[in-house]
Amino acid sequence: MYEPLTEQNAVALAIRLGLFQEDALLSCQEIGDGNLNLVFRIVNERTNDSIIIKQALPYAKVVGESWPLTLKRATIESQALRTFASYVPQYVPKVYYSDETLAITVMEDLSHLQIARRGLIEGKTFPKLSEHIGEFVAKTAFYTSDFGMNQQQKKKLVQQFTNPELCKITEDLVFTDPFFDHDTNSFETELRADVERLWQDDELKREAAKLKRLFLTKADVLLHGDLHTGSIFASDDDTKVIDPEFAFYGPIGFDLGQFFANLLLNALSRHESEREPLFTHIEKTWDVFVRTFTTCWQESNEPYARVSFVLDDIVSDALVEAIGFAGCEVIRRTIGLAHVADLDELPLERRLEAKRHALRLGRELIVQREHLPIHAIKRLVEQTAHVN
Ligand code: SR1
Numbered sequence: 001m002y003e004p005l006t007e008q009n010a011v012a013l014a015i016r017l018g019l020f021q022e023d024a025l026l027s028c029q030e031i032g033d034g035n036l037n038l039v040f041r042i043v044n045e046r047t048n049d050s051i052i053i054k055q056a057l058p059y060a061k062v063v064g065e066s067w068p069l070t071l072k073r074a075t076i077e078s079q080a081l082r083t084f085a086s087y088v089p090q091y092v093p094k095v096y097y098s099d100e101t102l103a104i105t106v107m108e109d110l111s112h113l114q115i116a117r118r119g120l121i122e123g124k125t126f127p128k129l130s131e132h133i134g135e136f137v138a139k140t141a142f143y144t145s146d147f148g149m150n151q152q153q154k155k156k157l158v159q160q161f162t163n164p165e166l167c168k169i170t171e172d173l174v175f176t177d178p179f180f181d182h183d184t185n186s187f188e189t190e191l192r193a194d195v196e197r198l199w200q201d202d203e204l205k206r207e208a209a210k211l212k213r214l215f216l217t218k219a220d221v222l223l224h225g226d227l228h229t230g231s232i233f234a235s236d237d238d239t240k241v242i243d244p245e246f247a248f249y250g251p252i253g254f255d256l257g258q259f260f261a262n263l264l265l266n267a268l269s270r271h272e273s274e275r276e277p278l279f280t281h282i283e284k285t286w287d288v289f290v291r292t293f294t295t296c297w298q299e300s301n302e303p304y305a306r307v308s309f310v311l312d313d314i315v316s317d318a319l320v321e322a323i324g325f326a327g328c329e330v331i332r333r334t335i336g337l338a339h340v341a342d343l344d345e346l347p348l349e350r351r352l353e354a355k356r357h358a359l360r361l362g363r364e365l366i367v368q369r370e371h372l373p374i375h376a377i378k379r380l381v382e383q384t385a386h387v388n
Pocket residue numbers: 035036060062169170173226338
């Protein structure tokens with residue numbers, strides 16, 4: 001039967017599962033700081049061996065029990081981690097055990113790395129981050145797409161990763177609520193005039209509706225589904241993608257867009273002179289994605305993979321999507337329910353300036369997405385720094 005774990009019964013479970021030696025001296029701490037789940041870190045004090053037990057709660061922790069949430073997301077998460085590990089084991093934590101009833105995933109402890117968002121806020125650059133994420137996205141996208149796997153098998157995976165409750169969160173919180181006067185939104189009173197202007201912007205809302213429709217309907221590739229910088233552990237040499245509970249089959253540009261957006265939000269939190277590493281990460285992620293996806297493409301058995309310009313069309317659609325999705329993510333992290341520490345931890349005057357900038361940038365990313373090569377993103381950040 002399901003029940004939320006306590007630190008004591010998380011230890012008891014680790015012992016029952018035989019995850020530590022018999023003479024282990026175990027300590028446990030609940031370290032979850034995300035929006036949805038419990039995360040227990042269990043350490044053998046004698047050897048320093050450690051594991052993580054992650055457990056889904058039957059509601060969204062960020063809001064409380066009034067927002068019920070399926071436990072099935074724990075199964076989606078462990079299955080997505082295992083699927084990703086079959087293509088890019090170097091970029092995901094090892095899964096040791098999972099239990100559908102208890103909604104837990106037992107996995108490798110990555111505490112020697114740092115959550116990328118926190119590191120970027122502290123000014124770290126994580127030199128390999130873009131190379132690793134570009135490869136992660138390209139390989140997981142290609143090998144789960146109709147070009148990289150048997151097309152009948154892919155249809156089964158689409159079923160397996162049908163994730164309606166978690167997708168509904170994104171449909172509401174990313175693509176809908178921030179564009180309307182909805183009570184899930186949350187922003188500083190000083191921003192009300194800027195936000196009301198956005199709610200009245202029919203050109204923007206028409207384009208946001210197109211992006212929402214893509215998210216709802218385009219079952220291209222298996223996505224992580226929530227690839228912000230809080231879902232990535234990093235160091236100077238290593239990168240690990242965690243938390244794919246939002247995984248589902250969706251548009252190829254979605255994960256890239258969320259990643260770009262969160263790099264941009266970090267850039268906006270910094271002084272202009274310190275933003276370059278973020279632009280470099282965005283451009284390099286894209287370059288590595290294109291190069292890796294193109295290499296994988298040569299392996300495809302799909303007859304159309306040998307037809308000129310089919311790959312070019314897929315890649316250019318992916319960029320247009322990524323830029324549009326990035327715009328939605330930038331806006332929702334600024335005025336929607338779930339914010340980012342990059343902006344929220346700034347002192348009030350700088351925060352308001354950065355958030356106004358984010359709203360202008362998000363809008364232009366969405367409405368200009370079809371005309372922006374990757375290097376134009378940096379210019380757009382500069383152009384939207386002030387009201388025209
Ligand atoms: C109620 S969940 C809020 C946000 O947290 C997750 O990480 C997703 O980004 C979701 O939109």
